[in-house]
Amino acid sequence: MADDKLDVVIVGGGLAGLAAAYCLSEAGRQVLLLERGDEPGSKNVTGGRIYLAPIRPLLPGLFDNAPFERHVVKEALTMVDGRNTTTLSHVQDRWRHAPYMSYTVLRARFDQWLSAKAMEKGAFVIPRRRVDDLLWEDGRVAGVRAGGEEISAHVVIAADGALSFMAEKAHLKQPLVPSKHAVAVKEVYGLESGAIEERFGLDAGEGAAHLFMGSITKGRFGGGFLYTNKESLSVGLVLGMDALMQGPEQFDVTLNQGPEQFDVPSLMGEFESLPEIAQYIKGAELKEYSAHIITEAGVGGLSRLFTDGMLVAGDAAGFALNMGVTVRGMEFAVASGVIAARVIDEALKKNDFSAQFLSLYERRLKESFVMKDMETFRHTAEVLANPRLFTVYPACISSLLDAVFTIGEGPRKGLYRSAMDAAKKHAGAWSAFKDFLSLRKI
Amino acid sequence: MTMKVEEKLTRNAIRNAKESHIRLDQTICRTCVERPCIRLCPGRLYSQSAETGEMVVEYAGCLECGTCKIACGRKSVSWEYPEGGFGVQYRYG
Numbered sequence: 001m002a003d004d005k006l007d008v009v010i011v012g013g014g015l016a017g018l019a020a021a022y023c024l025s026e027a028g029r030q031v032l033l034l035e036r037g038d039e040p041g042s043k044n045v046t047g048g049r050i051y052l053a054p055i056r057p058l059l060p061g062l063f064d065n066a067p068f069e070r071h072v073v074k075e076a077l078t079m080v081d082g083r084n085t086t087t088l089s090h091v092q093d094r095w096r097h098a099p100y101m102s103y104t105v106l107r108a109r110f111d112q113w114l115s116a117k118a119m120e121k122g123a124f125v126i127p128r129r130r131v132d133d134l135l136w137e138d139g140r141v142a143g144v145r146a147g148g149e150e151i152s153a154h155v156v157i158a159a160d161g162a163l164s165f166m167a168e169k170a171h172l173k174q175p176l177v178p179s180k181h182a183v184a185v186k187e188v189y190g191l192e193s194g195a196i197e198e199r200f201g202l203d204a205g206e207g208a209a210h211l212f213m214g215s216i217t218k219g220r221f222g223g224g225f226l227y228t229n230k231e232s233l234s235v236g237l238v239l240g241m242d243a244l245m246q247g248p249e250q251f252d253v254t255l256n257q258g259p260e261q262f263d264v265p266s267l268m269g270e271f272e273s274l275p276e277i278a279q280y281i282k283g284a285e286l287k288e289y290s291a292h293i294i295t296e297a298g299v300g301g302l303s304r305l306f307t308d309g310m311l312v313a314g315d316a317a318g319f320a321l322n323m324g325v326t327v328r329g330m331e332f333a334v335a336s337g338v339i340a341a342r343v344i345d346e347a348l349k350k351n352d353f354s355a356q357f358l359s360l361y362e363r364r365l366k367e368s369f370v371m372k373d374m375e376t377f378r379h380t381a382e383v384l385a386n387p388r389l390f391t392v393y394p395a396c397i398s399s400l401l402d403a404v405f406t407i408g409e410g411p412r413k414g415l416y417r418s419a420m421d422a423a424k425k426h427a428g429a430w431s432a433f434k435d436f437l438s439l440r441k442i
Numbered sequence: 443m444t445m446k447v448e449e450k451l452t453r454n455a456i457r458n459a460k461e462s463h464i465r466l467d468q469t470i471c472r473t474c475v476e477r478p479c480i481r482l483c484p485g486r487l488y489s490q491s492a493e494t495g496e497m498v499v500e501y502a503g504c505l506e507c508g509t510c511k512i513a514c515g516r517k518s519v520s521w522e523y524p525e526g527g528f529g530v531q532y533r534y535g
Contacts, residue, residue: 107535128527291484
């Protein structure tokens with residue numbers, strides 16, 4: 001067969017697409033990656049932090065000199081009840097020593113670096129090129145259409161992010177509905193590295209990850225985050241879309257929450273003015289305001305992962321997981337890109353691009369941490385949908401500590417009595433017990 | 443006093459295409475009472491025109507998050523990516 005087809009066309013220069021491009025080029029395959037932004041990374045948003053342990057073995061040595069921001073040595077969780085806050089902070093000495101567990105990251109910089117690595121291996125990365133459609137041949141995917149040009153390939157990898165128009169066009173994607181998504185808003189503030197280390201109590205190069213939950217989301221599913229980068233801070237809010245759609249009247253507004261503002265920009269504005277956040281971003285200059293949707297459906301929200309001539313990887317497939325205090329996506333993207341590349345390399349050896357052969361991709365994913373973790377945390381979304389987690393419990397902790405630490409005029413109640421009063425005021429024993437049981441699912 | 447979202451958007455690098463990548467079907471928008479797009483858009487780009495009563499979207503500040511595409515249950519929003527090289531270019535991300 002006279003072969004004017006490329007081996008692989010990859011749609012999207014994010015971590016899944018770039019990891020696949022890197023591996024396929026390393027295997028000597030002809031790879032073209034199309035990216036709609038000025039550079040790979042320029043349309044991409046993360047919270048964000050990447051956990052490295054799961055992906056180091058997949059790409060040995062590659063990440064040793066990657067342009068990460070800071071390795072995370074300090075984890076903090078703040079429960080917010082109006083303007084009252086309770087913070088739990090944990091420093092694990094092990095995290096201070098290489099190999100580091102996780103790093104904060106900024107995607108524009110990181111994705112450009114990974115793109116350069118893929119190009120060193122021989123991949124063609126073409127920016128400013130939007131893919132408009134898939135090419136079909138005898139009912140199978142046979143390439144893409146981009147800017148009026150038809151590009152034929154044996155296999156297409158749809159790595160075009162959470163909205164994945166390519167997976168949708170191939171009828172692999174579940175309908176995009178509010179109940180399965182959250183909207184994330186993020187601000188990047190420039191701040192000198194010395195000031196960051198001083199404000200967060202860190203040594204040079206060390207980073208902190210700080211999560212927030214409670215009344216900042218007004219009883220809705222979601223939470224806030226604050227990550228330290230080299231010379232900037234990433235501050236953001238994740239809000240469940242379904243709960244936002246329902247409007248103010250559906251929620252208990254009596255819990256010390258102040259005047260109700262129900263639009264996303266206002267919720268973000270309130271969050272950044274919280275004293276707990278304001279102390280860190282004080283004097284820092286806002287550099288960028290970004291937003292993106294996040295898949296929150298877990299394993300139940302995955303797209304179909306393959307069809308004749310095409311695989312779906314990363315966010316496009318729905319590989320993202322909210323495990324409560326840890327939120328993951330980037331390592332799933334890298335791993336699914338690597339696994340897709342390996343399966344395609346085998347498909348090219350056998351010259352078989354059928355759905356039947358490409359189903360190997362799903363089997364390999366099931367053997368990997370990607371699908372295993374997605375399966376283990378199958379029920380997190382329903383557990384986290386419990387509004388009491390965002391209202392009652394933070395308020396309860398806040399009143400308890402208030403009772404413990406406050407000395408007023410009259411004689412004080414005993415500690416046990418104070419604790420019982422706080423618990424009774426905020427949480428019926430039975431619902432609290434049920435909530436406790438539901439935690440066994442995660 | 444926090445910064446207004448309109449000012450936050452000015453911090454972004456954006457190269458605007460001549461035409462909007464977001465189109466609204468006004469016949470559908472007229473029948474919509476909830477208008478979730480107004481509250482959910484992180485850039486606060488949706489509003490109802492005081493003169494015509496029609497829904498308006500300022501595509502020029504779009505963060506390309508996709509929220510409106512999902513939030514609009516009536517499918518009035520047709521949303522595609524801006525042409526290659528156009529739209530927001532995140533320098534941090």
